[in-house]
Amino acid sequence: MPEMNMIEAIRDAMDVKMSQDPDVLVFGEDVGYFGGVFRATAGLQEKHGLHRCFDTPISEGGIVGIAIGMAANGLRPVAEIQFADYIYPAYDQIASEAARLRYRSNGDFTAPLTIRTPVGGGIYGGTTHSQSPEALFTHIAGLKTVIPSNPYDAKGLLIAAIEDNDPVLFLEPKRLYNGPFDGDPHAPAKAWRGHKLGDVPAGHYRVEIGEARKLQKGVDVTVLAYGTMVWVAQKVAQDLGIDADIIDLRSLLPLDIEMIEKSVNKTGRCVILHEATRTSGFGAELAAQVQERCFYALEAPILRVTGWDTPYPHAQEWAYFPGPKRVGNALRTVMEA
Amino acid sequence: MAKKPSKKSEPKTDKDELLSYYREMLLIRRFEEKAGQLYGMGQIAGFCHLYIGQEAVVTGCRAAMKDGDQMITGYRDHAHMLACGMESRGIMAELTGRSGGLSRGKGGSMHMFSTEKHFYGGHGIVGAQVPLGAGLGFANKYLGNGSVSLAFFGDGASNQGQVYETFNMAKLWDLPVVFIIENNQYAMGTSVERSSAETELYKRGSSFEIEGIQVDGMNVLEVRDAAAKAIKHARDGKGPMILEMKTYRYRGHSMSDPAKYRSRDEVTKTRSERDPIDAVRHQLLDKGWADEADLKALDKEIKEIVKDAADFSLESPEPDPSELWTDVLLPVEG
Numbered sequence: 001m002p003e004m005n006m007i008e009a010i011r012d013a014m015d016v017k018m019s020q021d022p023d024v025l026v027f028g029e030d031v032g033y034f035g036g037v038f039r040a041t042a043g044l045q046e047k048h049g050l051h052r053c054f055d056t057p058i059s060e061g062g063i064v065g066i067a068i069g070m071a072a073n074g075l076r077p078v079a080e081i082q083f084a085d086y087i088y089p090a091y092d093q094i095a096s097e098a099a100r101l102r103y104r105s106n107g108d109f110t111a112p113l114t115i116r117t118p119v120g121g122g123i124y125g126g127t128t129h130s131q132s133p134e135a136l137f138t139h140i141a142g143l144k145t146v147i148p149s150n151p152y153d154a155k156g157l158l159i160a161a162i163e164d165n166d167p168v169l170f171l172e173p174k175r176l177y178n179g180p181f182d183g184d185p186h187a188p189a190k191a192w193r194g195h196k197l198g199d200v201p202a203g204h205y206r207v208e209i210g211e212a213r214k215l216q217k218g219v220d221v222t223v224l225a226y227g228t229m230v231w232v233a234q235k236v237a238q239d240l241g242i243d244a245d246i247i248d249l250r251s252l253l254p255l256d257i258e259m260i261e262k263s264v265n266k267t268g269r270c271v272i273l274h275e276a277t278r279t280s281g282f283g284a285e286l287a288a289q290v291q292e293r294c295f296y297a298l299e300a301p302i303l304r305v306t307g308w309d310t311p312y313p314h315a316q317e318w319a320y321f322p323g324p325k326r327v328g329n330a331l332r333t334v335m336e337a
Numbered sequence: 338m339a340k341k342p343s344k345k346s347e348p349k350t351d352k353d354e355l356l357s358y359y360r361e362m363l364l365i366r367r368f369e370e371k372a373g374q375l376y377g378m379g380q381i382a383g384f385c386h387l388y389i390g391q392e393a394v395v396t397g398c399r400a401a402m403k404d405g406d407q408m409i410t411g412y413r414d415h416a417h418m419l420a421c422g423m424e425s426r427g428i429m430a431e432l433t434g435r436s437g438g439l440s441r442g443k444g445g446s447m448h449m450f451s452t453e454k455h456f457y458g459g460h461g462i463v464g465a466q467v468p469l470g471a472g473l474g475f476a477n478k479y480l481g482n483g484s485v486s487l488a489f490f491g492d493g494a495s496n497q498g499q500v501y502e503t504f505n506m507a508k509l510w511d512l513p514v515v516f517i518i519e520n521n522q523y524a525m526g527t528s529v530e531r532s533s534a535e536t537e538l539y540k541r542g543s544s545f546e547i548e549g550i551q552v553d554g555m556n557v558l559e560v561r562d563a564a565a566k567a568i569k570h571a572r573d574g575k576g577p578m579i580l581e582m583k584t585y586r587y588r589g590h591s592m593s594d595p596a597k598y599r600s601r602d603e604v605t606k607t608r609s610e611r612d613p614i615d616a617v618r619h620q621l622l623d624k625g626w627a628d629e630a631d632l633k634a635l636d637k638e639i640k641e642i643v644k645d646a647a648d649f650s651l652e653s654p655e656p657d658p659s660e661l662w663t664d665v666l667l668p669v670e671g
Contacts, residue, residue: 034526034598057496057532058463058524086462089499124383124434126445128412128461308661314383315434315442316661 009151013158028080064090099142122175126314132276150197156207173227182235212256218243268299300337348558393613397560410489412447429650437653464497474514493524511576539581554582
C-alpha cells in the first residue's frame, strides 16, 4: 500500500471522490491555484479543472453559505476553512442553516456538504491559529463532527464524510499532518512513513462515521482521546507501564458510546483527554455519558486532562498543551484510587 | 462617490518632515529585516508577516493623525506599532515570545496593543478588526473627544462580509473612522483579480455613499495628504471615507510562503521602480536636504536601534509559567 502522510491522505480522499463523482467540488481560501496553506489541495485544480477546485475570497460566512446552497441543489461541496479559528463568521450558516435544513424541511432538503478545517496547536499560532472549537459544533443537532488522528482514518473518514447525506465537519489536527506527535515538542519530529497507519490503500475505502478505533487494548484504565491527544496517551501509557485501553473516538458526533461503555465497564477507570479548554469541553459530555452508563463499574472518579481555561497562548504553548506530564499524573491518580 | 484623484501638483513638504518620514520608513524596514533574520534563526516561532514594501502607507497615515487618534489593523502589524511610537524592544520581544514583549508573550507577532499609544491591535482574524475600528469611532463621537480612528485592512479582508456591515453602520451614523485598504495585491497567494469581482477597491463603499479614493501607497506624501483629507472629513462629522492604498509587499505573505503565485520579475520591478524609501531618499538628495553622509549616519543610527531591540528580545527571559493564567478575566476580589 502507498505510504502517505495525513495531508496526502486527505488530498487523496478528495481526488478519489472528485474522480468518481462530478458533483464533488473543492474550494476555499487559497485552495485552488496555491494548493492550500497546508498543501491539502495541491494538484487538484490541475487535475480536475478550475471549475471543480477553486479559490474563494476571504469570506468564511459566504463560503459555507454558498456550499449549503450548492449542496441543497444536488452538489457535494467540500469547503475548506483555512484554520478552525476562522470558522466563526460561518457559525451562523453551519448552526442555523446547514445543520437544520433537513429538520426544517421535513426531510425534503438536505445539505450534504463537508467542511474541512485544521484544528489544534503545536505550531506557535497563538490565540487565532491554534484553537480546538469542536465542542461548539458537537452542541449542534443535525451536524456530524469527526476528527481523525492518522492518515488511514483521515482518508477513509473524509470519503465517508463526502458521501454522507448530511453536513459533516471534518477537523484536521494540524500538528499530526506530517507525523504522529506524542506531546514532546523537543523530541525529533516523527514521520508517518513506516507507521502502520501511514499505510493508506489506494482508491476508495470508507471509515464509517460513528465508529471509534481501539488504538490499543488494555485492562487498567480506559483513555478516551481524539486527534493529537491519542498519540500523547499512547506514549504516556507506554512510558508508565500502564496497560491502558485507548480509544480514539474519531467521530465525536455521532459517538461510539457502545465501545466506550464496554471498555469502562471492563477497566473501571476512565481518563478523558482533549486539547480544547476544559469548561464545557467535549470531555464534559463524555464524562457525563460514562457516569450515566458505567457508574457502578467505576473504581475512581473520571478525570479530564485538557487545555487550561485560557486563550491559547503564544509563547507558553507547551504550558497550555495537555502534555505527557499532565496526562501521566492523571493516569497515575486514577490507578491509585 | 468613489473617484480616482486627478493628478495634481506635487505634495508639499519640507526638510524636517521628509527626513522624519524617511527615518520612520527605514526603521520599519530594518526592523522587519531583522525580524525575518531572527525568524530564520529559529528565534521567532509561529507566524510572522513582514511589512517590507508597504512602509509609506502607515508612515503617511500616521503623519496625518493627531494625538488621540486611534489605529487598528490586522496581523501585519509591526510597522503600525512602530509608527505609533511603540517601543521597538517590546515589539521584537513579543515576536520572540519573551516576558519583555508588549503582551508578555501571550500574543506573538499578530497580537499586540498599547492603550498609551492608542494602538488597538494587532488582530489575527482577517477583517475582524474593521468593525472594531468603527466601534472606536462610535465611542469617539459619543464621547465627543474629537478623535478619529483609522482601521487598516488588506485587499483580502475587503471581501469579508463584516466589512460591509461595518461600512453601512459607519456611514449610517457618520462615524469618525477612516477605512484604509492596504491593497498589496495578494491575499496570501490569491491576487485581487482572482478574488474580487470589483478590483478597484476604493469603490467598495459606493453603495453605502462612502467616498473612496485610490492612492499611490508607495508615495508617502500622497498617502499623507489623502489620509489628512479623510481624517479631516471624519473629524468634521461627515463620516467615513475609504482610502485604497495601492502598495506591494516584497516578502511572502508570511515566513512560510513559497510565493509561486507571482514572478520574481514582478517583485524586482516593483522594488526597483516604486520603492517608497528609495523615492524619498532621491527626493532628499535632489533637494539638497541631505547628503550621502547624512543618510549613512541615519542608517547607522537605525541599525543600532534595531540591534538593541533584537538583543533585548533575546536577552529578555521567557515568561513565568504563572503568566499563562493572568489577564484571562479581571481577578475576582476577595
